[in-house]
Amino acid sequence: MLLEPYRVLDCTGQLGWLAGRILADLGADVIKIEPPGAPLDAPDWRANNANKRLLSLDLECEQGRAAFLKMAAAADFLLETAPPGSAQARFFDPDTLAAANAKLIHVSITPFGRTGPRARWQASDIELMAAGGAMSLAGEPDGMPLRVTAPQSNPWAASQAAVGAMVALTGRAASGRGQHVDVSAQAAIVASIAHAPASWDLIGVNPMRAGAFMTGRSVHGAVYRVFWPCRDGYLNFIIYGGVAGRRTNQALAAWMADSGADLGVLADIDWANFDSTQATQDEVDAMEAPIGEFFRSITKAEFLQGAFDREMLGYPVNNVADIAHDPQLEARGFWADLPAPGGGSERHCGGLAMVDGERLAVDRPVPGPGQHSREVLGEFGFGAHEIDALIGDNVVADQ
């Protein structure tokens, strides 16, 4: 496995869960640390903590902290999300931890980073998506800024944390020293808006919400529809210009003709010379009318297959159920069925990628409370009596 020799102590909250999951999929031994009695049944927790082991350890008390420090001295990575300024953040002090283990790679994942004028500001997903610029670009042009309904700040922060952890590991291979990696969710989210900031920076145009239409393509200011109602939802299709766009438009017209659909003005368009930048809104509307009619007659699945067969650009707007049943993911062995608590199995995202033709292994089921407490502590050099004492004092929970 890629990261087989390494041990990770994962003390994160939701902002950082995916970072540990990524390292676990890469083959590291990731030990998730949760306080005894913490609820472990939220879908998001379970999805992001598969492939890890679990140690139930109370980090609020002296005994628990001493035990943790002993483990940190022998670990390769520490991932944590302690709020800046909190007692927990003082405990996860980078200098103290580095003094205990110079090789430790310590990754702090926080809303705004460990330092700075707003480091102690509080934020959940919606405030972070606002702070990182993403909300200003989603929603109807004259409507309210929107977030993606499923929290995205967590995976943006956690995935950048995983990159930071691996950059630090690479650095350690040469220097022998670990270091502190400071991750800001806000700054991480800025990556999600592509090159939009360059527009303001270079030409003074502040990009705004585009809604469901593509703007800025026609010299006459015409807008092109992006989302089209179909029989069971929506499709994403755009009348593009360019080589691939013209080929797509032509293929769609042929598909409509094969299906006996009314082509309207599409019948007379010379696609080889079609220039989407020169169309007026009336012309765009006339082209889009028969397309809209055709799309209303087909399903998402029919569009996906038809567009693939005809080498067209465009995809259906999937929901989670559509994706869950996609034969492409099935064929690549994407989903991992892991034993569920109380028997049966539960389905998770499988390994991150295929390496040398094989999917990275996800072979550790989601851990239960205290499940690995004894074995983990034993591996970190705690004797049986010590472990019993920690359990007896309610510092560690056993299965």
Add this chain to the structure above:
Amino acid sequence: MTAIGQALGGLKVIEIGGYAAGPWIGKVLANYGATVIHIEARDRPDGFRLQYPPYKDGKKGINRSGCFSYFNDSKYAVTIDVKKPGGLELARRLSDWTDVLVENMRPGVIDRIGLGYQELKKTNPGLIFMSTCNMGQTGPRAATGGFGSQLSALAGFCGLTGDAGGSPQLLYGPYIDFVAALVGAPLILAALDRRRRTGEGSHIDVAQYECGAFFLAGLFYDYHANGKIVERDGNADPVAAPHNAYACKDDEWIATSCWGDDEFKRLAEAAGHPQWAKDKRFKDAAGRRKNAAALDELIGQWTAGLTADQLVDILQGAGVRAYKVNTCADLFTDPQLTHRKTWRVRKHPEIDTQAHYFPGFDLSEQPGDVTAPAPLLAQDNELVFREFLGLSEDEYKELEENGVF
């Protein structure tokens, strides 16, 4: 562009392809010290050089694209025409020299060019070869090509954005390309770590569509385990209420949310309306969600009279989660991003100054940097082929005469 002492100093990366998904991985690696070479052909330059605005002064030009430069700072650029005599051999030499190759073409294309993994590993067995594309290298729809902006719809993100019952919404740009790049970069570095221990190279097959699933992992779990299909729901949240964006003075917006009754009480007091917290309709989260329209109206009346900066100062001061809905322009003056030096301005020969994005993480001992502006097309042919690869003057001249560059 290799800063001595940077964490990835000495790491050699070449990238073949273009647009965002591949080059963004190289950009991040370059920001921490890797030597990254962006390969193009003169008759097929990176599509971002000429297909999308912004251009310097609004004038299109091969070296004037702010879009290309945004994703390619800190790199070298060379041109190779593999169809010209000696061109393929030159690309092979570069592939033998490098530690990492990143390509983001349709499956099979790189094999047809003669630069596929099976071919290259014969002479460079330790090569880390990453292919990133829409669907992955295998499966019934492997051959699908397409844009990340549309793949973001297939992967569920557009469908999860918008009002309940309304149209799905666009996310700006190829959202999923950056998701996939952040999954791809750790994979490359992990494969390199294994190589250090075992000498083994690897072929990494990243499907951008699959990477997207990790950003929605909890939703998939909930569907598989409970049959629940989460759909777009405006700015609503299943737990917090209020939880929304509110219009302020001067066409600005803030986002704010309350995750418990105490936080709502603090918001009500901060707004000068402590009676909101005593209103029966708003006594708990369930009530506040049920009466969200009425509550949003009240909060909106308060926010409309103040600027976003005033509002977030009041709310954060009262211990309530709140932030201005930053526009792109705001990102350049945000005090926290400024503190982190998120924007690194570099001078480009044709674009002049441009602000480059620095990633959301930094290292305490070996901090990264934007080490150079984006390269001009073919800018580093001589440096890379003569100095890095060690071509003789005669070899270089011959290739030049053959039209390889």
